[in-house]
Amino acid sequence: MGATLTYTEVELISGLLARDEKIFTYLYDHYSPALYGVALKVVGEEAAAGDVLQEVFVKIWRNIDRYDASKGRLFTWMLNITRNTAIDSLRSKNHKLEQRVQDVNSVALMYEPQLAVHLSVDHLGLTKVIEKLQKDQRIIIDMAYFKGHTQEEIARSLEIPLGTVKTRMRNAIIQLRTLLKQL
Amino acid sequence: MDPQHFISSGIIELYMAGIASEEEVRELEAAMAQFPAVAAEVEAYRRNMEEYIRLQGRTPEADIKTSLFNKINNEPNLQEGEPVPDQHLQQPKVVSMQETKSLSWKWLATAAAVLLVGSLVLNYVFFNRYKEFREYKDKYQSLLVSQNSILSKSNLYKTRLEQMQESMEIIQDPKVLKVPMPGTKAFPEALATVFWNPQSQEVYLKVNKLPEPTTDKQYQLWAIVDGKPVDMGVFEMGDTASLLQKMKVTGKAQMFAVTLEKKGGALQPTMEQMYVAGKIPG
Incomplete structure (x- = not known):
């Protein structure tokens, strides 16, 4: 990913702090697919994910001066904002009602190979990872990492013993790392 | 605990997934501060997870970008980058206090405007009522006058009637x-x-x-x-x-x-x- 960047992280941050719209456009163009993917995974439908994405970038624009570089990279910070905004959106009452209907379809759809492709990642790479990562491994990673579910929630949702959650999670992430290294 | 043991303990995986216990998080963060190798390993994990996210990225609809930039360009408080309260960001207290301050000012201004409009509306309504009332008062007075004249006429007729009745009684009295x-x-x-x-x-x-x-x-x-x-x-x-x-x-x-x-x-x-x-x- 670093190779595709024409700005260093320091340049990005100082540009954002100066409310430089050119930098902000660059930020949007390069990070919106990943953040949109996260929002989509959490909220499960495109319109709501679009709203979340917009809210996330507004928050970044307004609050860049509160980003602390010593606590993590910019992408990690933006990722946290996205995850939290999306989870909040999902928890909001109105959305919940729609979500009940959506859940059935979106869970199934989400684990189909994705058609949209990120700028720097080719479709093949994704397919490779998806194919080799077992479906239940993907689900357990996504529940924890994207949706912020606790061990208890995961155990209840997947109907597995609480102690098994840790083991499966560990194995799933190790498998994921192995697959990513092969790309 | 040596760094290598930490790396193979499996805590990093749980930490990454966000399901490590508070105690595990404390231990790992202490180890990251102590051993650069642990910190590097955690960072490597993080990049892997973020790569996984990127793999699943999807280009959003173009109109989201249009709408976002419109929002940023057209809202004065956004142009100035005024902070908003957000529980996910640092310093929520200070920001929410500022927001409350400006909110209450705006609220007061709005309330004052609403009260002014309300007062104007009531002025208009009550002035119209007053005008109506004056018309009614005039009508009432003229009615009162005509009622008095009817009453006096009626009294007159009543007297006349009584006199006639009296006369009739006298005339009809067989002794008369x-x-x-x-x-x-x-x-x-x-x-x-x-x-x-x-x-x-x-x-x-x-x-x-x-x-x-x-x-x-x-x-x-x-x-x-x-x-x-x-x-x-x-x-x-x-x-x-x-x-x-x-x-x-x-x-x-x-x-x-x-x-x-x-x-x-x-x-x-x-x-x-x-x-x-x-x-x-x-």
Whole structure:
């Protein structure tokens, strides 16, 4: 990913702090697919994910001066904002009602190979990872990492013993790392 | 615990997934601060997870970007990058205090504007009501005047009616004698009637037709008792003449007559000025 960047992280941050719209456009163009993917995974439908994405970038624009570089990279910070905004959106009452209907379809759809492709990642790479990562491994990673579910929630949702959650999670992430290294 | 042990313990995986316990998080963060190798490994994991995210990235619809940039360019507070309260970001307290301050100011301004508009509306409504009220007041007063005039007319009619009823009762009383007094030779057109109750001795006069006298003169009724004229009183003409007029009482009479005398009446009748006269029937 670093190779595709024409700005260093320091340049990005100082540009954002100066409310430089050119930098902000660059930020949007390069990070919106990943953040949109996260929002989509959490909220499960495109319109709501679009709203979340917009809210996330507004928050970044307004609050860049509160980003602390010593606590993590910019992408990690933006990722946290996205995850939290999306989870909040999902928890909001109105959305919940729609979500009940959506859940059935979106869970199934989400684990189909994705058609949209990120700028720097080719479709093949994704397919490779998806194919080799077992479906239940993907689900357990996504529940924890994207949706912020606790061990208890995961155990209840997947109907597995609480102690098994840790083991499966560990194995799933190790498998994921192995697959990513092969790309 | 050496760094390598940490790396293979499996805590990093749970930490990455966000399901490590508080104790595990504390341990790992302490190890990251202590051993650069652990910190590097955690960072490598993080990049892997973020790569996994990127793999699943999807290009959002173009209109989201358009709408976002419109929002940022058109909202003054966004252009200035004014911070908003957000629980996910640092320093939420300070920001929310600022927000509360400006919110309450805006709220006050809004409330004041709403109150002003409300007051204007009420002014208009009440002014219209006042105008209506004034119209009604005028109408009410004119109604009051006309009601008074109706009332006084009605009283008049009531009095007239009572007088008529009274007259009817007198006329219809079987004890009352009706004594018609036709005109004398000198005044053949004249006509008057006496209603006399010999028991109660009451005498009433009804003018049927008598010429209106000059202002210095009045008609006077006489009863002829045993050949002598007895004064029964003067009477009014005009409107009063249409009613029965109560005269002086007498228990005896053979005849009644009317003469025209000076105002207030005379002690003896002026025979030349006798207009009407009539005998008691029977």
